[in-house]
Amino acid sequence: MNIKEFLDQDQKKDLLRFLTAGSVDDGKSTLIGRLLFDSKKLYEDQLSALKRDSKRVGHAGEEIDYALLLDGLKAEREQGITIDVAYRYFSTAKRKFIIADTPGHEQYTRNMITGGSTANLAVILIDARKGVITQTRRHTFLVSLLGIKHVVLAVNKMDLVDYDEKVFNKIVEDYKEFVTQLDIPDINFIPLSALKGDNVVDVSDKMPWYHGKSLLEFLETVHVSSDRNFSDMRYPVQYVLRPTLDFRGFSAKVASGIIRKGDEVMVLPSRQKSKVKSIVTYDGDLDYAFPPQAVTVTLEDEIDVSRGDMLVHPDNPPTVSRHFEAMLVWMDEEKMDPLTQFYIKQTTHTTRAKVDHIDHKIDVNTLEKHDVDALQLNDIAKVVITTNEPLYFDPYKKNKATGAFILIDPVTHNTSAVGMITGEYKEGKLDLRITSEQKDKIHKGQGLISQDEYVKRYNQKGSTIWISGLHGSGKNELAFSLERKLFDLGATVITLDGKSTRMGLSRELDFSPADRAEHLRRIAHIAKLLNDQGIITICSFASNDENIRNQVAEIIGKDRFHLAYMDADIDYCKKNADDDLYERFEKGEISNIPGLDLEFQKPENAKLVMNPEDMQDNLQKVLDYLSENKIFPAG
Amino acid sequence: MESYSLSNLKELEAESIHIIREVAAEFENPVMLYSIGKDSSVMVRLAEKAFYPGKVPFPLMHIDSKWKFREMIEFRDKYVKEKGWDLIVHYNKKAYEQGVGPFTHGSKVHTDLMKTQALLEALNKYKFDAAFGGARRDEEKSRAKERIYSFRDKYHQWDPKNQRPELWDIYNAKIHKGESIRVFPLSNWTELDIWQYIRLENIPIVPLYFAKERPVVDIDGNLILVDDERMPEEYRKKAVMKKVRFRTLGCYPLTGAIESEADTIEKIVEEMMTVTKSERTTRVIDFDQEASMEQKKREGYF
Numbered sequence: 009m010n011i012k013e014f015l016d017q018d019q020k021k022d023l024l025r026f027l028t029a030g031s032v033d034d035g036k037s038t039l040i041g042r043l044l045f046d047s048k049k050l051y052e053d054q055l056s057a058l059k060r061d062s063k064r065v066g067h068a069g070e071e072i073d074y075a076l077l078l079d080g081l082k083a084e085r086e087q088g089i090t091i092d093v094a095y096r097y098f099s100t101a102k103r104k105f106i107i108a109d110t111p112g113h114e115q116y117t118r119n120m121i122t123g124g125s126t127a128n129l130a131v132i133l134i135d136a137r138k139g140v141i142t143q144t145r146r147h148t149f150l151v152s153l154l155g156i157k158h159v160v161l162a163v164n165k166m167d168l169v170d171y172d173e174k175v176f177n178k179i180v181e182d183y184k185e186f187v188t189q190l191d192i193p194d195i196n197f198i199p200l201s202a203l204k205g206d207n208v209v210d211v212s213d214k215m216p217w218y219h220g221k222s223l224l225e226f227l228e229t230v231h232v233s234s235d236r237n238f239s240d241m242r243y244p245v246q247y248v249l250r251p252t253l254d255f256r257g258f259s260a261k262v263a264s265g266i267i268r269k270g271d272e273v274m275v276l277p278s279r280q281k282s283k284v285k286s287i288v289t290y291d292g293d294l295d296y297a298f299p300p301q302a303v304t305v306t307l308e309d310e311i312d313v314s315r316g317d318m319l320v321h322p323d324n325p326p327t328v329s330r331h332f333e334a335m336l337v338w339m340d341e342e343k344m345d346p347l348t349q350f351y352i353k354q355t356t357h358t359t360r361a362k363v364d365h366i367d368h369k370i371d372v373n374t375l376e377k378h379d380v381d382a383l384q385l386n387d388i389a390k391v392v393i394t395t396n397e398p399l400y401f402d403p404y405k406k407n408k409a410t411g412a413f414i415l416i417d418p419v420t421h422n423t424s425a426v427g428m429i430t431g432e433y434k435e436g437k438l439d440l441r442i443t444s445e446q447k448d449k450i451h452k453g454q455g456l457i458s459q460d461e462y463v464k465r466y467n468q469k470g471s472t473i474w475i476s477g478l479h480g481s482g483k484n485e486l487a488f489s490l491e492r493k494l495f496d497l498g499a500t501v502i503t504l505d506g507k508s509t510r511m512g513l514s515r516e517l518d519f520s521p522a523d524r525a526e527h528l529r530r531i532a533h534i535a536k537l538l539n540d541q542g543i544i545t546i547c548s549f550a551s552n553d554e555n556i557r558n559q560v561a562e563i564i565g566k567d568r569f570h571l572a573y574m575d576a577d578i579d580y581c582k583k584n585a586d587d588d589l590y591e592r593f594e595k596g597e598i599s600n601i602p603g604l605d606l607e608f609q610k611p612e613n614a615k616l617v618m619n620p621e622d623m624q625d626n627l628q629k630v631l632d633y634l635s636e637n638k639i640f641p642a643g
Numbered sequence: 644m645e646s647y648s649l650s651n652l653k654e655l656e657a658e659s660i661h662i663i664r665e666v667a668a669e670f671e672n673p674v675m676l677y678s679i680g681k682d683s684s685v686m687v688r689l690a691e692k693a694f695y696p697g698k699v700p701f702p703l704m705h706i707d708s709k710w711k712f713r714e715m716i717e718f719r720d721k722y723v724k725e726k727g728w729d730l731i732v733h734y735n736k737k738a739y740e741q742g743v744g745p746f747t748h749g750s751k752v753h754t755d756l757m758k759t760q761a762l763l764e765a766l767n768k769y770k771f772d773a774a775f776g777g778a779r780r781d782e783e784k785s786r787a788k789e790r791i792y793s794f795r796d797k798y799h800q801w802d803p804k805n806q807r808p809e810l811w812d813i814y815n816a817k818i819h820k821g822e823s824i825r826v827f828p829l830s831n832w833t834e835l836d837i838w839q840y841i842r843l844e845n846i847p848i849v850p851l852y853f854a855k856e857r858p859v860v861d862i863d864g865n866l867i868l869v870d871d872e873r874m875p876e877e878y879r880k881k882a883v884m885k886k887v888r889f890r891t892l893g894c895y896p897l898t899g900a901i902e903s904e905a906d907t908i909e910k911i912v913e914e915m916m917t918v919t920k921s922e923r924t925t926r927v928i929d930f931d932q933e934a935s936m937e938q939k940k941r942e943g944y945f
């Protein structure tokens with residue numbers, strides 16, 4: 009074999025990602041250091057054997073502190089740099105390996121969950137002298153929670169117990185007894201000495217009673233590619249490609265299952281159906297694609313598909329729901345605030361979510377369940393979550409790619425928690441517990457949702473923007489473009505104007521000063537109700553009378569009432585009005601028109617004064633005002 | 644029978660494409676930093692694959708320190724033309740006009756002004772909210788814990804205590820105005836993977852990677868190429884011809900060559916696998932005291 013053939017073979021090898029877990033001083037660094045060092049040696053030997061003048065470098069007699077190979081991170085840890093996981097790379101002729109090396113200190117839960125999320129296998133270390141201890145149980149529980157299907161229990165420091173078979177067997181028995189409660193399909197036991205190298209790379213002659221593989225041999229041969237879900241096709245659209253008018257491709261990493269050319273597919277959430285026309289890649293079209301391939305699919309029909317949508321087989325859809333139960337791991341230094349309206353990201357879909365209910369917290373050491381009100385760093389709990397838009401998911405156990413999600417804090421943008429969906433939550437299961445205090449509130453017509461909760465949910469303070477100005481001044485134009493803009497920015501907003509309210513709510517009222525007052529009284533009460541429930545209200549009314557404006561402010565609440573004045577004079581308004589109101593007045597057909605026969609009392613106390621000629625600027629003015637006063641966004 | 648398993652390289656490729664698309668989908672104004680090195684060349688190929696048959700939807704940007712090897716610039720200009728890339732070239736104009744360079748100002752000042760400051764200047768100028776870089780975790784011990792999405796505050800600073808947990812393939816792309824991320828789609832690639840991929844995909848790379856007779860000077864134990872007449876005469880006159888190649892490419896006065904016979908990818912890999920020396924140790928700038936990688940990162944260097 010020459011170097012070329014060697015490389016040809018080498019590039020065909022596959023990848024195994026594994027996690028190492030152990031408590032401090034079990035020998036994790038020594039073991040990893042040895043794997044990295046000895047595998048490099050193996051490679052070197054192999055390569056120099058290829059050459060004629062092969063000069064073998066001997067292994068024997070060298071005293072190396074393998075743990076030192078990893079030292080890069082110790083100093084950083086002292087500087088307070090968070091290291092939840094460090095990735096190490098090594099390779100043999102058969103496989104490439106990525107080790108997720110997670111420090112075993114205080115933050116073990118967060119660290120292990122992070123490192124284990126992408127692992128196919130976990131190596132759990134045990135000190136042969138100590139046997140199965142609390143930490144071993146904790147590590148194993150976290151491994152099962154993450155759905156890692158293969159575990160190697162590496163019983164280390166066998167040299168310190170005279171390579172005694174009985175010690176090993178006892179540990180195996182203890183572990184097996186405990187692990188039956190957890191769902192891990194493939195468990196292997198290897199006695200070894202990381203320091204002396206027994207059963208790490210080569211099978212040791214010190215333990216003739218052990219007939220299995222060395223750790224490295226095991227890692228090289230364990231079969232993991234079938235661990236992926238190849239049965240339920242889920243294609244979460246990541247990016248829409250439209251390079252030319254006649255090419256519309258939907259790019260994604262296949263999450264699970266096999267997608268084939270010609271397959272009938274259904275788009276979620278629209279449920280429209282089409283057929284796969286082609287599966288495109290830079291290296292040529294494919295007949296089928298499987299996880300984790302990243303491809304681009306085109307469809308036979310022109311249907312609407314965007315990022316966050318999912319292509320599935322119509323006869324095998326995922327659950328589509330806004331309510332689900334999940335195991336949640338709290339990752340944030342800040343403890344959970346149950347009112348927070350998080351961003352949730354699952355596959356390529358982002359929406360808002362709230363933790364409705366904490367069913368119980370799990371003690372990772374004893375696996376006991378506890379009732380709690382809120383979660384703190386490293387807590388693991390079963391929770392119920394409700395999202396704004398439905399998610400398309402499968403239980404994590406069945407499908408990691410569609411069962412995993414993260415929660416992002418809407419203010420700090422930190423990844424506050426990560427979760428694994430256990431299943432759909434059927435509505436109605438949530439018990440409605442009403443306390444006597446709450447009954448009291450309902451009786452008073454107060455509702456059970458506090459102002460704070462509204463602010464968190466909508467990210468806004470329920471307030472009224474009251475736009476005053478003559479007929480034809482352009483106040484409606486401002487009101488509706490403001491509503492549009494706020495809506496687009498994610499605000500929850502309602503506009504009230506003369507036309508819409510006078511057609512129904514105030515249909516019996518005319519335009520006399522008395523009826524105008526009554527009309528505005530009604531509007532003010534509606535605005536107040538809406539504001540009470542967290543909604544921003546835009547009111548566009550001439551409101552020519554100073555006194556009445558003050559009464560309106562009184563009803564709504566002075567701190568929630570924000571007066572804007574459209575400062576247009578009557579000549580401008582006559583030109584600008586899009587109807588014949590002013591002409592009809594001239595002809596004497598109508599009366600009671602502000603600015604003409606009714607005095608328009610210019611507001612002196614307006615918070616915002618607008619120039620009708622510059623709408624774009626007005627819009628920005630209001631938006632700046634809302635943001636400065638933390639009305640929207642509130643955060 | 645159909646096979647549902649991927650080789651290591653194909654799996655890495657898929658992972659990187661997924662990351663690149665995710666950033667393009669979730670950020671408003673991404674840019675790909677193009678250093679002309681082998682890792683950059685791989686990264687650009689992955690971007691082309693990610694959006695095929697479309698074009699890469701963001702620009703590439705080269706931070707030119709004005710002291711790069713001439714062959715790098717030739718290579719860059721040739722491929723930009725050939726491939727039609729949208730390339731921004733930025734350099735620190737003020738420092739350049741003041742004549743900043745490694746021979747006169749030392750490697751530390753030069754690197755800070757012509758690389759770090761130039762990069763920050765460009766990021767501010769174009770208001771990029773995500774910048775792809777070709778760094779790999781196996782390059783250096785301290786990179787082992789690096790995130791794929793590395794969060795930077797509005798001063799482009801990296802706060803070691805404020806990095807977000809990163810799980811599965813779900814990346815948190817939420818940032819406030821002015822903040823940004825650096826993205827490392829090649830995080831899980833090793834040096835061997837890069838070479839294998841270049842070989843498999845026939846990706847063109849700067850010829851300096853291959854051994855050839857070149858004029859070099861020994862400066863403090865580093866073999867420095869005589870690339871132009873800006874190298875002071877006292878060094879230039881000591882130049883000797885040696886068969887050398889470069890393991891990494893940067894500013895020519897700051898990048899040491901190694902003596903080598905490897906003039907093909909196969910031979911490079913063979914040398915690499917049998918010489919126990921980590922890749923970055925041939926970069927002179929890393930010998931600067933105080934300026935550890937962490938420190939530079941905090942200041943905004945990649």
Ligand SMILES: Nc1nc2c(ncn2[C@@H]2O[C@H](COP(=O)(O)OP(=O)(O)O)[C@@H](O)[C@H]2O)c(=O)[nH]1
Nearest residue numbers: 032033034035036037038075164165201202203
């Ligand atoms: N006798 C013996 N000592 C070991 C073995 N593995 C590790 N050690 C020692 O145990 C100590 C802790 O090892 P280290 O790898 O740093 O543990 P870590 O904290 O799990 O990373 C060191 O002094 C090692 O030399 C082993 O198999 N046998």
